[in-house]
Amino acid sequence: MPPPNGSTASRPARTTTVIEIPPSDSEDELPVLPPRPPAAVNTVNAVHPAPVPTPVSPTGASRRTPARALPQKRRHPSPSPPPPTPTPTLPQVPPAPAAPHAPILDDDLDEPGDVVVLAPRAPRAAARPAKHARHKPVHSPPKARLPTSKLPSRPASPGSTAATFQQPTTPPQARARLPESGADANGAKGVAAGANGITTGANGTPAASRLNRTPVKQAWRPFGDDHTERHTIDSFRAEIAKETATSIEIDLTGVTPECLPPKSWTYVTDLTFAPGVDAPDPAFLAGCDCDGKCRLSYNGIVPCECVALLDELTDGKLRGARSLLAPYKANGQLRVLPKAAHEMVELIECNSNCMCDMATCPLRVVQRGPVSIQVGLKFMPHKGWGVYATAPIPRGTFVAQYVGEVLHVTTVRNSAYLFELDYFTREGQQYMIDTAQKGNLARFLNHSCSPNLVQAIVLYDSHNLDFHRVAFFTRCDIAMGEELTFDYTGGIPALPGQDHGAAVANGAADAPVFFKCECGAEGCREMVN
Numbered sequence: 001m002p003p004p005n006g007s008t009a010s011r012p013a014r015t016t017t018v019i020e021i022p023p024s025d026s027e028d029e030l031p032v033l034p035p036r037p038p039a040a041v042n043t044v045n046a047v048h049p050a051p052v053p054t055p056v057s058p059t060g061a062s063r064r065t066p067a068r069a070l071p072q073k074r075r076h077p078s079p080s081p082p083p084p085t086p087t088p089t090l091p092q093v094p095p096a097p098a099a100p101h102a103p104i105l106d107d108d109l110d111e112p113g114d115v116v117v118l119a120p121r122a123p124r125a126a127a128r129p130a131k132h133a134r135h136k137p138v139h140s141p142p143k144a145r146l147p148t149s150k151l152p153s154r155p156a157s158p159g160s161t162a163a164t165f166q167q168p169t170t171p172p173q174a175r176a177r178l179p180e181s182g183a184d185a186n187g188a189k190g191v192a193a194g195a196n197g198i199t200t201g202a203n204g205t206p207a208a209s210r211l212n213r214t215p216v217k218q219a220w221r222p223f224g225d226d227h228t229e230r231h232t233i234d235s236f237r238a239e240i241a242k243e244t245a246t247s248i249e250i251d252l253t254g255v256t257p258e259c260l261p262p263k264s265w266t267y268v269t270d271l272t273f274a275p276g277v278d279a280p281d282p283a284f285l286a287g288c289d290c291d292g293k294c295r296l297s298y299n300g301i302v303p304c305e306c307v308a309l310l311d312e313l314t315d316g317k318l319r320g321a322r323s324l325l326a327p328y329k330a331n332g333q334l335r336v337l338p339k340a341a342h343e344m345v346e347l348i349e350c351n352s353n354c355m356c357d358m359a360t361c362p363l364r365v366v367q368r369g370p371v372s373i374q375v376g377l378k379f380m381p382h383k384g385w386g387v388y389a390t391a392p393i394p395r396g397t398f399v400a401q402y403v404g405e406v407l408h409v410t411t412v413r414n415s416a417y418l419f420e421l422d423y424f425t426r427e428g429q430q431y432m433i434d435t436a437q438k439g440n441l442a443r444f445l446n447h448s449c450s451p452n453l454v455q456a457i458v459l460y461d462s463h464n465l466d467f468h469r470v471a472f473f474t475r476c477d478i479a480m481g482e483e484l485t486f487d488y489t490g491g492i493p494a495l496p497g498q499d500h501g502a503a504v505a506n507g508a509a510d511a512p513v514f515f516k517c518e519c520g521a522e523g524c525r526e527m528v529n
């Protein structure tokens with residue numbers, strides 16, 4: 001993340017490697033790629049624009065630059081698409097000194113003509129659900145900006161100084177997120193506590209007894225002992241039935257009324273925005289110039305320019321040559337998979353300012369929603385509800401997006417269902433997705449230390465990096481009956497010193513929540529936070 005003043009001076013730039021990709025007749029055939037040379041570290045990248053900050057009011061309400069300040073989409077319809085070129089170049093990207101991409105494509109094509117597996121990166125503290133919100137003072141400008149190659153430069157916003165960003169002196173919600181009883185705002189005590197009686201409430205219980213190193217197994221009480229009115233199985237079914245794109249069965253084995261979500265929980269199929277959070281501005285999007293004929297192939301043909309845009313939006317922080325790759329195969333399956341189980345992939349899709357069609361554009365997989373996957377919900381005594389496959393699901397298949405309520409970090413509730421939207425912004429994080437009250441299939445996905453889903457960070461309804469989407473794809477072929485899981489931790493182990501109970505006793509309400517992992521995987525990390 002660039003420093004709060006927007007300077008990129010400390011960020012190493014990277015060299016560009018041109019990857020010779022031989023022409024091919026096959027859309028899905030991948031080229032044999034050259035080995036990755038070591039990345040050269042340069043110093044300053046003066047090409048990228050200073051970030052356009054998003055002023056944030058003391059209440060946390062976003063006051064983004066009004067849409068009218070942003071140019072509308074730039075379209076240059078042409079009668080015919082550009083001719084194929086043997087070497088892909090980034091369309092609309094600034095010339096030579098710009099686009100300092102790190103070379104990435106050294107790796108194995110584990111199935112020729114199928115999937116490129118990317119080398120692991122260092123784990124990062126990125127989005128992860130099932131923990132308390134970590135309060136981060138809102139003092140650094142968000143990194144939302146549109147690429148210079150797509151948009152003319154605009155004058156600095158009058159509100160673009162650091163002084164505009166108010167740091168709350170006493171975070172009002174911080175303590176509220178750890179209510180006395182350990183119950184969240186919705187009374188979801190057991191949810192916040194996690195499995196196996198590892199309680200997390202700020203009730204002064206000695207830390208050692210809460211983070212029991214040999215936890216006693218007990219039935220998981222997903223929604224606690226409170227008297228919140230719960231769904232009946234029928235009303236729960238009715239909520240789940242709102243999902244029309246995916247077939248979801250509910251396995252009633254072992255289900256008692258206490259297992260059911262609060263009556264207030266509703267199924268949503270897209271993000272909703274809590275009061276005070278503005279929905280992403282559709283004008284804050286750069287559209288492609290593909291004239292409605294977006295291309296996936298990179299076998300000698302430049303893919304849709306939206307593909308390259310991701311690298312530009314993120315100041316080349318992503319592994320650059322990835323930006324030359326179309327992320328999907330023609331059948332909508334993910335072409336690019338990370339090697340490390342916890343690692344995420346970054347995707348950009350076409351958007352409302354592109355000229356392509358939602359129904360047919362090959363670069364709109366997540367926004368179209370999952371197609372024809374068959375899953376079930378099952379209640380497990382020590383993990384609560386989980387999602388399992390009721391039919392085989394091939395590798396690379398889009399399963400679900402994590403949708404729920406978008407909350408500002410200063411207003412998040414205590415919840416085991418938070419997903420931080422901090423992939424790009426890290427400490428400048430503004431928002432989280434909470435699925436405690438509203439959610440979809442993805443909120444029932446459990447953690448595994450050896451997961452079979454990969455998390456994708458997706459941009460399609462805003463190029464404001466604060467509002468990335470989170471989607472799950474299968475990272476291997478899934479057999480019928482297998483539980484679908486992802487890694488909540490981003491690969492970061494729970495440190496022995498991270499003792500939530502002690503931290504809470506010391507007043508640190510933003511301490512992480514632990515739960516005893518019941519994934520059963522070989523090499524299970526045992527404690528998850």
Ligand SMILES: C[S@@+](CC[C@H](N)C(=O)[O-])C[C@H]1O[C@@H](n2cnc3c(N)ncnc32)[C@H](O)[C@@H]1O
Binds near residue numbers: 130443447517
């Ligand atoms: C996002 S929810 C997942 C759905 C949840 N099982 C339910 O019934 O709603 C996260 C919570 O599920 C439980 N959980 C998820 N993965 C687990 C695992 N591997 N072992 C034990 N508990 C797990 C933890 O209590 C965690 O706080």
